[in-house]
Amino acid sequence: MIVTLRGVGLTTGGVALLATGFTFGYPELAILGATAVLAQLHALAYAALRPRLSVTRAVDPDRVARGEGSTVTLTVRNTGRFGAATLVAHDRCGPAHRPAAVPVPLLRLRPGRDTDVSYPVPTDRRGVVEVGPLQVTRRDPLGLVSVSRSHGDTARIWVYPRSHLMRAVPAGISRSLDGRLDRVPHGAITFDTLREYVIGDELRHVHWRTSAKVGELMVREHLDTSLPRLVVLLDDRAASWADRGPDGSAAFESACEAAASIVSAATREDLPITLHLVSGPAAGGSRIRGASRDLLDLLAEAELRDAPASTTDADGRTPDEPLVTATNRLRQHRPGDTLIYLTGTAGLGDLALVSGLKGSFPSVALGVLGPRTADEPQPAGVLLLRAEDGADFAAVWDGVARW
Known part of the structure; x- marks a missing residue:
C-alpha cells in the first residue's frame, strides 16, 4: 500500500489544522483538519478492500522465430458479488x-462479468519473454492511496533466432542406410538408452523387464550409427565477441542464427544433432519427437556470460576456463563425428584449442562470425567458415565443395 503525495499532503495538513484548532481555540480549523484525516482513513479502508478477480492467460503461439507474431490474451473475471470493479491493471x-x-483497461467490471484483453508480444529480439503476473492497482476516488496486487499466473514465450536455408549437410564418416549419404559402405543400429514410452512408439521396442521394475512402460532407444551425428559448440563467452555492448552483441545473434540454421538442416534430413554451449548447457542428441524444440529453446535462452575470475597457469590459460572444460568434455564423451564450433572475432586466439579436437572428431569446422579483421589466423587441418552474419554463414556453408 502506497500513500500518494496528495495523501501525504492532505494528512499532514489535516493534522496541522487539528493541532492549531485545538491549541488556539478555532473550531473551524479543527473541523477542516478532522475532515482531512477522516478522508485519508476512508481512502485507506477503500484501498484495503481486495477485489475478487479471476485471471486466465493464453499465449498463441508460445514459440516463434524472431519477428513472427505472438499474442497474449487475458480473461479477467470479477468473481465478487457486490460492486463493480474500476481498476488500473x-x-x-x-x-x-x-x-x-x-x-x-478494466473499467467498470461488473460482478460476475468478464472481459478479454489481447496484446501483441514484442518478438523483435531473440530470447525468452516473461509475461505476467497481472498487476492490478486500486486507488480511492480522491487518489490518496494506491495498492498494487498480483493476479493470475505467468507464461513464457521463446523467441527463436532466425534460420536460413542450408541445402548441404555434413556426411560424417559413414552413410545413411537409405542411401542419402555414402561416404562409408557400412553401418549399424545399436542400443543407446532406455526412455519412457510415448504415443507412436512400436510395442516391439518395449523393454518389459525394466517396465515391470519401474512400473511404467520403458522403450529401448536405438542409435543409428550409419547416420552422421552433428555437434554444434556455441561460444557464449562474453570475451569472444568484440562488439558486445549494453544491448548484447550483433555478431553473437548472427552465431545463434547460424546454429539455428544448422539445427533446421539436420532436422530436415532427420540427422541426430547435439547443441552445446561453452558455459555448459546442452540439448539434443536424439531424433525423438520434440528434440529440435529443445535445441531451439536452448538457443533462445543463450546469453553471453563473463568468465569467472581465476589464476592462470604457465601457458597463460585459466585451468577452469569454460572453453577448456567444454573441449575436455567433448574429447571424453565424443557425442558425434562432425563438430561445428561457432565463435566471434575476439575468440580467434582460441581456435587452436578447438582444432585440437581433430583427433576425437573426424570432421571439425570452425565458424567465425563478425566483421572481418586484418591478419586473421588460418588454422590448418580444419575447415574455416568465415562469415559476417547468419545469412552469409548459410551461403558459405552451402559453398563448401564436400563435407
Whole structure:
C-alpha cells in the first residue's frame, strides 16, 4: 500500500489544522483538519478492500522465430458479488532483466462479468519473454492511496533466432542406410538408452523387464550409427565477441542464427544433432519427437556470460576456463563425428584449442562470425567458415565443395 503525495499532503495538513484548532481555540480549523484525516482513513479502508478477480492467460503461439507474431490474451473475471470493479491493471511483459508494463483497461467490471484483453508480444529480439503476473492497482476516488496486487499466473514465450536455408549437410564418416549419404559402405543400429514410452512408439521396442521394475512402460532407444551425428559448440563467452555492448552483441545473434540454421538442416534430413554451449548447457542428441524444440529453446535462452575470475597457469590459460572444460568434455564423451564450433572475432586466439579436437572428431569446422579483421589466423587441418552474419554463414556453408 502506497500513500500518494496528495495523501501525504492532505494528512499532514489535516493534522496541522487539528493541532492549531485545538491549541488556539478555532473550531473551524479543527473541523477542516478532522475532515482531512477522516478522508485519508476512508481512502485507506477503500484501498484495503481486495477485489475478487479471476485471471486466465493464453499465449498463441508460445514459440516463434524472431519477428513472427505472438499474442497474449487475458480473461479477467470479477468473481465478487457486490460492486463493480474500476481498476488500473498492467501486465508484465519482457525479458526477466528488463520487463515492460502493458496497460490493461478494466473499467467498470461488473460482478460476475468478464472481459478479454489481447496484446501483441514484442518478438523483435531473440530470447525468452516473461509475461505476467497481472498487476492490478486500486486507488480511492480522491487518489490518496494506491495498492498494487498480483493476479493470475505467468507464461513464457521463446523467441527463436532466425534460420536460413542450408541445402548441404555434413556426411560424417559413414552413410545413411537409405542411401542419402555414402561416404562409408557400412553401418549399424545399436542400443543407446532406455526412455519412457510415448504415443507412436512400436510395442516391439518395449523393454518389459525394466517396465515391470519401474512400473511404467520403458522403450529401448536405438542409435543409428550409419547416420552422421552433428555437434554444434556455441561460444557464449562474453570475451569472444568484440562488439558486445549494453544491448548484447550483433555478431553473437548472427552465431545463434547460424546454429539455428544448422539445427533446421539436420532436422530436415532427420540427422541426430547435439547443441552445446561453452558455459555448459546442452540439448539434443536424439531424433525423438520434440528434440529440435529443445535445441531451439536452448538457443533462445543463450546469453553471453563473463568468465569467472581465476589464476592462470604457465601457458597463460585459466585451468577452469569454460572453453577448456567444454573441449575436455567433448574429447571424453565424443557425442558425434562432425563438430561445428561457432565463435566471434575476439575468440580467434582460441581456435587452436578447438582444432585440437581433430583427433576425437573426424570432421571439425570452425565458424567465425563478425566483421572481418586484418591478419586473421588460418588454422590448418580444419575447415574455416568465415562469415559476417547468419545469412552469409548459410551461403558459405552451402559453398563448401564436400563435407
